[in-house]
Every structure is written in structure tokens, then in C-alpha cells.
Amino acid sequence: MNNTQSKILIIGPSWVGDMVMSQSLYIELKKANPIAQIDVLAPAWCKPILERMPEVHRAIEMPIGHGRFSFKERLKIAQKLRSEHYDQAFILPNSAKSALIPLLAGIPTRTGWRGEFRYGLLNDLRPNKKSFQYMVERYVALAHLKNKMTNSASLGGLDNLPWPKLSIDPDAQVKALAKFSISSELPTLGLCPGAEFGPAKQWPVEHYAAVASEAIKKGYQVCLFGSAKDQQTTSTLRSLVEKENQQHIYDLAGQTSLIEAVDLLAACKTVVSNDSGLMHIAAAVGCHVIGVYGSTSPDYTPPLSKKVDIVSIDIECRPCFKRECPLGHLKCLKNLDPRYITSKIK
Structure with missing residues (x-):
């Protein structure tokens, strides 16, 4: 030393x-x-x-x-x-x-x-x-x-490396929850449906909506995370959930600062995310992360957390690492059943 x-x-x-x-x-x-x-x-x-x-x-x-x-x-x-x-x-x-x-x-x-x-x-x-x-x-x-x-x-393997661990400001977290009227008493599910990389990393919005609906039935409140570019996606997601349950969904896309997003993700029990930056933040603040992989692979940049579920389907054309599906069908995402993800939300 x-x-x-x-x-x-x-x-x-x-x-x-x-x-x-x-x-x-x-x-x-x-x-x-x-x-x-x-x-x-x-x-x-x-x-x-x-x-x-x-x-x-x-x-x-x-x-x-x-x-x-x-x-x-x-x-x-x-x-x-x-x-x-x-x-x-x-x-x-x-x-x-x-x-x-x-x-x-x-x-x-x-x-x-x-x-x-x-x-x-x-x-x-x-x-x-x-x-x-x-x-x-x-x-x-x-x-x-x-x-x-x-x-x-x-290096001794992935498990022997130091993993990212972002610190959380408890006071700032309380303020952020209050700012968006999010309960600190109910379990929170975070959804990150955007993907800056391109549509080949983006699980269909209707699948995210199905997960949100089932989570609300289990007693969760749902926070939607993303940038201003994701607002159309999150707005559509919320609209696809039954009207009586939309009150339990907080659309935060483009509404938070990045640091507010860090503290609010840390308040989530589980986060479902495409392969994105928000997925890595969620892992670094200790969430249970369900990482959805389409055109990319966790064999290069997996979320680093002890509480991770990687979900994908094995078809011969993935991973292709393309921004858009070269074959035009997006089966690697569309065929990934939301019920499989829901079963992992306890």
C-alpha cells in the first residue's frame, strides 16, 4: 500500500x-x-x-x-x-x-x-x-x-472486483419523495422503459404497462424514470394501465434532476430496466434489478449488484448489438413475456 x-x-x-x-x-x-x-x-x-x-x-x-x-x-x-x-x-x-x-x-x-x-x-x-x-x-x-x-x-473474477456503490443523501431523498408526492410507506417499483442506444434495446411499452398493472395489484406504487426524450414512452405506458390504477403511477421522465433520480431509484424495492445507464445506477444504489436485454448482452456490461435478474430470450440472431433490428422483427424483445418479469417481483 x-x-x-x-x-x-x-x-x-x-x-x-x-x-x-x-x-x-x-x-x-x-x-x-x-x-x-x-x-x-x-x-x-x-x-x-x-x-x-x-x-x-x-x-x-x-x-x-x-x-x-x-x-x-x-x-x-x-x-x-x-x-x-x-x-x-x-x-x-x-x-x-x-x-x-x-x-x-x-x-x-x-x-x-x-x-x-x-x-x-x-x-x-x-x-x-x-x-x-x-x-x-x-x-x-x-x-x-x-x-x-x-x-x-x-483479477480473480467479477465477484472479486470492487463494484460501484453510489452514496445516498437521506435528507435529499425525503425531499425528492415529497416533491413528487411519492409515499415512503408503500413498496415502490421503478420502471426505466427508455433506451438512448436505440429501439433494439427497448422492451415494448405495452409489456412495461402489463408489469406495472400487475405490480399495482400486488400493492406497489410505480415510478417511471427517464429523460425528457422518454416522455412520450412513459406517457403511453401510463395510459395503457387501467384508469383506476393510474393514480398509483408517477411519471418522472424529464421531471427530475439526475441526482433526484439517483435518490428516488434508491427508494425503489425493485427496478425493471432496459440495458441503460439507469439500470447501472439502480444496481449501484442497491436495488433489486431486473435487466431486460434485447440486442445487447450482459456478457460485457452487466448490472453489478448481488440482487440481479437478467432476462432475455435465446434466439439465433441475438445478441446483434445493433441499434435497430436488422431483420425488422424485434423478436428478442417482443417475445419476452411480461409475466416472466412479473413473477420476479416479490
């Missing part, structure tokens, strides 16, 4: 689920050096998530949008960071542009996986990413010396 002060800069990922999973790296770094200072450069929306990770000292806003190059802006950011005198940077995205800022900031050790044209940008280049099955393994492996981590087996 290293007890000398070191300053670490993380170039964080741009997606919610990836950001949640990256906490495993920060936990591993702190295990090796408890007094290390870990700062994370990431999009502004990430800040609330990072503030719920006790290992993170500071979240630094990355003003350049995902996909933009903008060398001048990157140079300006690097010049500001140079005065921080970081000892090491971990670059989690795979792009060459994501590795530019640590280089321009003069950070002596720059660690990351081999990606597009990153030779020279990284000087602690890890070549064997595909030797690690899970994304969380790939993050944690970066915390160790290159010659110590050769494949998944050298």
Missing part, C-alpha cells in the same frame, strides 16, 4: 452507465493509495454522479461535447490543468482526442488501453483489452501494473 500523496486525473467516459462503472477503478486506486487525490474530467451532467462517489476529490467540467475535436479548447483546458501537477492520468475513452489533454498538460504517466492512434499520446499503453471480458474488469485492470494484469483470471 502506497501512503504518499499522489494526484490522479481521470479522463472520464461520456455515458451514464460507463461513468457509474468507472467508480470501480477509483475504489481500486484508493485501495492501493488511500490518500491519493482523484479528480475526474467529465461532461457537466456527470458532476452529480461523481459527487456521490466518495473516492472522487473533484469533478472538473469538460466543456467540449462528445465527438468534437477542438484542439484550441483542449489546449486551453490542458494549460489550466498543468498547474495542478498531476502525477498520473487514466484515459478511459478509446479515442485519440481524449488522450490529448493529459499530454498537453504535461502529466508524466498517461495510462490507457490501446485505441485509435494513441501511440505517443499514452506512455503506459495497455495492449490486451480484449483479454478482459467485462468493461468493469478493463477499468480495474488499469489500476495495476501492466505485467501484473494479463487477463480476466488475473
